[in-house]
Amino acid sequence: MPEHAASARDDPTAPPVRYEVREHVAVITISRPAARNALSTQVLRGLSSGLDQAEADRDVRAVVLTGGARIFASGADVRELRATSPADYVQSERLAAWLRFARFPKPSVAAVAGYVLGGGCELAMTCDFVVAADNAVLGQPEIRLGILPGAGGTQRWARVAGRFRAAELVLSGRTIGAWTAQTIGLVSHVVPAECVVEAGIAMARSVAVHSPIAARLAKAALRASEELPLTGGLDHERALLATLLSTEDHVEGIDAFLEKRPARFSGR
Structure with a gap:
């Protein structure tokens, strides 16, 4: 949620986002704790x-977005938001970034802890899996500031939890814990806070062992289900399968199965 303004205690020389790669998994960490x-x-x-x-690194097959074991993201920077006009918002770099998150083609996991509010919750919902620490607090409290979620909070919550539960969260501004979020379908797994990053990486690796092109197209088919009617979605699914039947990975996967050996997928 946009509850917390930027703090002068942040080190202006430290990068606010860290990037590393661990065995086919890119770990992107928000690091602005103050x-x-x-x-x-x-x-x-x-x-x-x-x-x-x-996306550009062929060796990366999945991504984990996290903020570490203590906090994921408390929401938008309210000082920036306070100064944003309607015209600024429509043309802003912020809006372009949110569109980028939603269109990222490789499988992604949000490993969240502590505050997962407002934009933080919306960021988690752009991912394909959400692994939550047992200390996670999730919600869309923007209404407390006289605004509404503007990065998918109204739309994705309704698709995940249903319109009535989404209305309860968005219109009341109340928050929920990790276990409740799992019950309503937002969270895949709940783990101890100190394990959340490694649990997210483990989830990403469980995807990264498979054909990267198959994983990307399967993700595309799943995302299309949010946009297309059933008949159109089935047509899209079949078209993507036909594409995979032309790949080396599909031959390797079937040969490995028949030969009872691990597959060696190349992404081709």
């Missing part, structure tokens, strides 16, 4: 840059 990882334009720029890097 501001409770508020999503400033600089942070969104860093996240977008990290996703660009991960």
Whole structure:
């Protein structure tokens, strides 16, 4: 949620987003602890840059977005938001970054802890899996500031939890814990806070062992289900399968199965 303004205690020389690669998994970490990882334009720029890097790297097959074991993201930087006009918002770098997150083609995992509010919750919902620490607090409290979620909070919550539960969260501004979030379908797994990053990486690796092109197209098919009617979605699914039947990975996968050996996928 946009509850926390930027703090002067942040080291201006430290990058607000860190990037590393661990065995086919890119780990992108928000690191702005003094501001409770508020999503400033600089942070969104860093996240977008990290996703660009991960997409361009053929060795990266999945991505983990995290803020560590203590906090994920408390929401937008309210000082920036306070100064944003309607015209600025429509043309802003922030809006472009959110569009980038939603269109990232490789599988992604949000490993969240502590505050997962407002934009932080919306960021998690752009991913394909959410692994939550048992200390996670999730919600869309923007209404407390006289605004509404503007990066997918109204739309994705309704698709995940249903319109009535989404209305309860968005219109009341109340928050929920990790276990409740798992019950309503937002969170895949709940783990101890000190394990959340490694649990997110483990989830990403469980995807990264498979054909990277198959994983990307399967993600595309799943995302299309949010946009297309059933008949159109089935047509899209079949078209993507036909594409995979032309790949080396599909031959390797079937040969490995028949030969009872691990597959060696190349992404071709």
